[in-house]
Amino acid sequence: MHKRWTRRRLQVLIFTFLIVLFVDLQLRTSDPPKLSVVLDPPAGALQRAIKGAFSAAKDALRPASGSSREAGHPATEGAPVTQPTLRQEDIFIAVKTTGRFHKTRLALLVETWISRTKAHTFIFTDVEDEDTSSEGYNVVVTDCQSDHSQQALSCKMSAEYDGFMSSDKRWFCHVDDDNYLNPEALVSLLSSFPQEGDIYVGKPSLDKPITAHELLEGNATREVRFWFATGGAGFCLSRSLAEKMAPWASGSRFEQTSATIRLPDDCTVGFIVEKRLGVSMVHCPLFHSHLENLLLVNHRSIAHQVTLSYGMFENKMNSIEVKGSFTKEDDPSRFKTVHCLLYPFTSWCP
Structure with a gap:
């Protein structure tokens, strides 16, 4: 009995061995199976894919009127969206002045920075200036009054705005004299x-x-609050935003809007932008007026400041503290000193 059981077990083992041997022989003589391997994309390809998706999303959001095809450029699928390079001549610079300051404030600007932006700087005033005009500077004589009243200031700002709108410039920037x-x-x-x-x-x-009180029909008023960029430090508007301002700013509308809040020109710009159009002002510390302590402007940062100013503040001269070849008596505004620091090869610089 024991021998018979041992014989059967041996037969099963031999049969199993033969099957394993047969399968092994088949695997060794047949073609190896083809494996499908999925590789991670390289980092550069992944970044390009993400950038392409982002560009496509921006294209989908962009109005049809802003397409590259309408702008005269061929549309390239998948190409990254780039901003056109901004040049100085793309900016409409408006300088507000008045006749009594032509020989002092304006003459200083013409001698310094306006001499470098002559072609795209426009001087808005209330009287002729034959000397400045004869030298090729853009002098715009308005029909505005020569005083510093709300009406006179708004009248000149209206002329500045209309002058920009009739130009082909991409930005409108206002500064004072x-x-x-x-x-x-x-x-x-x-x-x-x-x-x-x-x-x-x-x-x-x-x-x-x-805080202002907007005049409504029937002599009613309502309180409105908004930020505005002071004209004494200068401000800028993009072409797109300026176009949207037209219902309240073009022609005589700017003065009418100013009258409804009974505030000057720079306040009126802020009112139109923030309260009529719902666009928030961008606060930038690179603009400066004489209403701030200009001694706090670091002289090492002058090359990065967009505007500087000067004037009487708290009964004393307020100007930046910067050393140079001109004394404070010769250059109380420090504009000549700044100009020679930025443009040392100017003919009249020491």
């Missing part, structure tokens, strides 16, 4: 914004929104 404008810093700042966006950038003179 006591501002030094650094054109290279201005281009650098504006280049950082979306060129087709709605941009209103400047510096407020207050530490909180201004």
Whole structure:
């Protein structure tokens, strides 16, 4: 009995061995199976894919009127969206002045920074200036009064706005006749914004929104609060935003809008942008007016400042502290000193 059981077990083992041997022989003589391997994409390809998806999303959001095909450029599928390079001549610079300051404030600007932005700087005033005009500068004589009233200021700002709208410039920038404008810093700042966006950038003179009372029909009023960029430090508007302002700013409408809030021109710009269009002002510390302590401006940062100013503040001269070849008696505004630091090869610089 024991021998019979042992014999059967041996037969099972031999049969199993033969099957294993047969299968092994088949595997060795047949073609190896083909494996499908999925590799991770290289980092560069992944980044390109993400960038392409982002570009496609931006194209989908962009209005049809802003397509590259309509702008005269061939549309390339999957190509990254790039902003056109901003040049100094793409900026409409408006300088507000008046006749009694032509020989003093304006003459200083013409001698310094306006001499470098001559072609695209427009001087808005209330009387003729034959000397400046004869030298090829763009002098725009308005029909506005020569005083510093709300009506006179709004009248000149209206002329500035209409002048920009009739031009082909991409940005509108306003400064007063006591501002030094650094054109290279201005281009650098504006280049950082979306060129087709709605941009209103400047510096407020207050530490909180201004409160005004908008005049409504029937002599009723309502309280409104908004930020505004002070004209004494300068401000800029993109073409897209300026176009949207037209119902309240073009022609005589700007003065009418100013009258409804009974505030000057720079406040009116802020009112239109923030309350009528719902666009927030961009607060920028690179603009400066004489209403702030200019001694706090670090002289090492001058090349990066967009505007500087000067004037009487708390019964004493307020200007930046910067050393140079000109004394404070010869250059109380320090504009000549700044100009020679930025452009040392100017003919009259020491």
